[in-house]
Amino acid sequence: MNQNAIMTFADIFTTVDAINIPVIQRDYAQGRQSAQEIRQQFLHTLEQALRQGSETVPLDLDFVYGSLENGNLSVLDGQQRLTTLFLLHWLLAGKENESEAFRQRFTHNGKSRFSYQTRASAAEFLDALVIADPARYDFSSDATPIDEQLIDSPWFYLSWLQDPTVASCLTMLCAIQQRFCFPQGDLFQRLCDRENKRIVFHYLNLENFGLSDDLYIKMNARGKALTDFENFKAWLSGRISQWPTAHEFSLRLDQQWTDLFWLRRNKELPFDTLYLRFFMRMAFLLACGQSGKTANTLTEDDLAWFSLLRDAQSTFSPLEFGQHSVFTIEDLAKIKQVLDYFCSDRATPDAHALLTRFITTSDYLVQAQFYALTLFILRQDNDDGEALRLQRWQRITNNLLRTMRLDYIDIFIRVLAGLNAIVPHAHALYTDLTQAQQRWQAALGRHSVSNEQWKEEILKVGLIMQNIDWETAMMHAEDHPYLQGRIRGLLALAYRANDECHDRAMFTLLVEKSFRVLDRRIVEHPEHLLERALLTQDDYLVQMSGDRYTFCHPANHSWRDRSKSWLAVVEKPVFGRLLAHIDDNDVADTLRQLIAEVDCGGWRELIVKHPEVISYTEERLLDKEAENIYLLSKSTRRGYFFELHSYVLAERLRYFMAENALPKGIKAVKYYWTYGDDQPWLEITLNDDTIRYACYLKGRFAPWEEKDNDGRIKPLPASFARQAKKLMPEIYPAD
Incomplete structure (x- = not known):
């Protein structure tokens, strides 16, 4: 097989005897319940490619890596895509009465030519599936789900359901059945057409290796199966292969930049997970920052793609990355500049702390703050004033971001647009603050919910420009966990109306008192x-x-x-x-x-x-x-x-009951909490064992609920009002 050959899934079986997923690979994952968004997006893309005319460019599924030995291709990367394609061929062949053509191409001696070595049960299932009689199954839109039909087959062993790969295959077959339920006639033929190829991939033959532990030791220093990040690096290396500085980029990827994430690893998050998460979230920020999307124009595909990148919980998917044109040369140049900044002595401790939060949380606020930092890094001058300009840029942008609700993707995208709009003023932000506000508001439109915060920032900058000592005092106050940038209340308290000015000494004292009062222990x-x-x-x-x-x-x-x-x-x-x-x-x-x-x-x-x-x-x-x-x-x-007044009265009566000192005429008291539309009430037992009920309504204690034979509510004892006034001086002041 040629190095880097472009072929269809059916083509590959004309040059190899079989395709095996080796034992050191993981289970089939695209059929997992947790991978629904990825599964649906992939099938949607495959369906579009099959339905398009022959004049269109075929869908390119990117690289598949493998090692060929004795006619058997062992797949090192591409397992998920190839498994899905195999299942798609099987179902479409059965649906379109092409099962014989399927068997001729994909079976040999009654065995599947596509197999798993991870578990015997997975191989057994695929062998049984390819020889199953398709006439037994109904593939129509209103049919029983295909997984139920297969499980009900006499050849199906229920023990196979314990195999994650088999379970995932069944889930994927159901998804294919639903996606391809409409009559279309010749999709299987289109899949196998060698002249007008609709779905292709690039095969990269790692011919210098045998399928042994040595292969993985050479590709992965830990001697384990390739991680998602290592697959990503391989994909990225292919993407930048024509880039003039590709070698330099690759060296940094393996050396200086690796140290950034190695130092941040922990038991739950190994360094390569953090490394891959950084790239995915940078892709998320760059995609959102350049999207120009609004709430009305965000599609389901947009939301699924943004979610995949932002949450960074899914495995690396070359298909999605390739389809969305992610990591263009321009994007990678920006990422290189950001990573180089963090590897330099210019990176501040606050910036490093923000990087750690960026790759360990999925908080919109943190991601917006990191985007603001990224914008500044991309415009830095590396001169003596850079540190002060960054401090002021981060102070203003953090104050704006921390005083907004950033919990929806459309607002988040608008906010990134606002940051893009004001970054031209980043190097003179204090003097350009009014112009920056206007650009921010124009970018956010009706979502510009932080106008009041802008007024506060303009006030604060005005005071700082009068006396630089204000800046330190304000930054200290803005860092309080309950204030986080919004200190207008303390500034108002420090305003001297007679002098029409803000007193900095008074402000400093108020901040010190506020920190003591709003201490977590208090x-x-x-x-x-x-x-x-x-x-x-x-x-x-x-x-x-x-x-x-x-x-x-x-x-x-x-x-x-x-x-x-x-x-x-x-x-x-x-x-x-x-x-x-x-x-x-x-x-x-x-x-x-x-x-x-x-x-x-x-x-x-x-x-x-x-x-x-x-x-x-x-x-x-x-x-x-x-x-x-x-x-x-x-x-x-x-x-x-419960109701406060009636509760307190009951508590005070209970105190006297415990002391055997209840007011005259009262023998016992209980208080009843309630829920819904009921009113909480006191149950008062009188000396003659009769019971009365009281509640607090409209500023007084009143009888409640119990009625006499004439339908009238039974009144409280005549002395009750006097006793309540005596026990509740807070609401019945002395005459």
């Missing part, structure tokens, strides 16, 4: 000190939607977490009033003192005095409806909840 304190101390000053709760409010959650990973949590509190006047009480003393002690001196009255004081109600709210949520406060165990009232 935010997550089991006594809820911060929440209760804030309530002594005012209603700080953050509105989620409608009547629903949050005590604030300690999570700070995403913009969504922060914008409806402590960041929103920092921008309320109540936060400034709390900071006014913070001095050099221990913060926890200061908060406890405010709690001990609480005198705000109403529902706020009840919560301050009963912190267990905050602990009850797993999602940190409550509903405020008029004067009723409902504490939620879940995110809605579909989970159990």
Whole structure:
């Protein structure tokens, strides 16, 4: 067989006796349930190639590597594509009454000429499949799935289902049946046509090797089967073979750049996985940055392709990479420049930390931040001012990106377009900030949801240009995990209205106090000190939607977490009033003192005095409806909840019951939480063992539910109102 011959799957059997998948290869993967997107995309591409006219260029499935020995071709790369093609030939032959032609070409002495050596069961299944009588099977669109038909065949052993390759073959046959269910007549002939080839690949004969461990030792220093990254490197080497600097690129790929990812490896993520992930995610960024797509123009194929690259969980697929024209010479030149930057002494510790996050997480924010860094690297001048320009570029872009919801691909693509629009100003960003804002807004259009952040950045840059010392103070504040770039609340507190200016010393002090108050040990304190101390000053709760409010959650990973949590509190006047009480003393002690001196009255004081109600709210949520406060165990009232005033009254009555000191006329009390549309209630047992029910509605305790024989709700004891006023001074102030 010629080196680098272009042929169809059927062609290859005119030059070899058999094709074997060697024992050191993995199982067939394209039929796995987890590979649905790859499977459907591949079959869609094959179908398009078969349906097109003979004048069109054939579909090129790229390189297949193998070792030929004694007429048997052992496949080293191309196993997945070849297996799918074999199954496609079998099903189309059976569907189009071409089974005899199939057998003549693909069987010998009753055995399949395409076989697996990975497990005996896989080879047995393929041998049985090629001689099965196609008349037994229905390939039509409304037929029973072909896998069920095959499993029900007398020749099929159920033990074969334990073989991953057999299971994958069955899944792929079902997908082929569904994809090729419509009548078309001659697709099998088109597959085998040697004159008008529709689907081809390049065969690369590794003729200098025998199929032994030596082959893998020479191709892979660890002596194991080729990894996805090694297959990718082989594919990439073929792609750049005509590139003038291909040799230099290949050397760096195997040497300097390898060290970057070797140092970042761990038990879960070996270095070659990280290495391949870097290239796939760079392909994702470059594809998104150049796509010009919008939500209305993104197709299913776009989404599948972007997902494959971004998630980087799937195996390397030469077919998809070739079809999408990924890694053009221009793209590889950019990637080379980025990798060379990280191998140089110009790369900052922050840049290295970002690279690690880029290849170990799939967060849109991290990927957008890395794209911003990439854009800067591609425009760097390598002069003395580069470090300062990069610091300012990253500060502004990070602030913009961290104050946006980046959780949808269409928004992400728009944001990359915005970064592309403003990067011409990267080397003079502070002086060009207004022009950069205009370009950003033009690129994002209606998605430009960060206009308020731009106003903040312009304000901050104005202060920095007046006094450079502002920059350090601001960068320190912007790095707080709950603020992450948005510090307008602290800037507002530092504004002196009389002088119409911002006081930098005051700002620095406010930042220092904020760091102490928003320390994780305080935010997550089991006594809820911060929440209760804030309530002594005012209603700080953050509105989620409608009547629903949050005590604030300690999570700070995403913009969504922060914008409806402590960041929103920092921008309320109540936060400034709390900071006014913070001095050099221990913060926890200061908060406890405010709690001990609480005198705000109403529902706020009840919560301050009963912190267990905050602990009850797993999602940190409550509903405020008029004067009723409902504490939620879940995110809605579909989970159990209780009403604050009635709960506190029940708790105080239970305390007296434990002390045998209940008010006169009351023998026992219970409190009932509820869910749905019901109202929480107290069950009060009177001295004569009669029972009354009470709830809190419209600012007062009222009888609930139980009715007398005339259909009237039974009233509460006459003394109940007096006892409630005595027990609940927070809502019934003394006359």
